Amino acid sequence: MNCPRCGLPEELCVCDEMTKEGQRIRVRSDKRRYGKVVTIIDGFKDVDVDKIAKDLKKRLACGGTSKNDKIELQGDHTHKMKDILIEMGFSGNMIDIA
Ligand SMILES: [Zn+2]
Numbered sequence: 001m002n003c004p005r006c007g008l009p010e011e012l013c014v015c016d017e018m019t020k021e022g023q024r025i026r027v028r029s030d031k032r033r034y035g036k037v038v039t040i041i042d043g044f045k046d047v048d049v050d051k052i053a054k055d056l057k058k059r060l061a062c063g064g065t066s067k068n069d070k071i072e073l074q075g076d077h078t079h080k081m082k083d084i085l086i087e088m089g090f091s092g093n094m095i096d097i098a
Helices: 015-021 049-060 078-087
Strands: 025-031 037-042 064-067 070-074 095-097
Touching (some): 025 078
Parallel strands (some): 025 095
Antiparallel strands (some): 025 037, 037 070, 064 070
């Protein structure tokens, strides 16, 4: 199957990688009721946020949700998030850790 954006076969297409590299992603943690901490990652554009959330939950072995362009993970994972996002193809200088 060819990519609908560049017309190249899927194995040659780099659209997803290019899209990922151009994202400015914000990572922060937030304290919820009863002292529960969540990690919020947002700023995603034109990528499959559900798929990224699934991947993150698997890598971190935690629960979480995704909605629109925002991922919420249970627990504070801000210190690990940059390395993981880079591994997933996002570029390090586009990741803001609060
Ligand atoms: Zn493409």
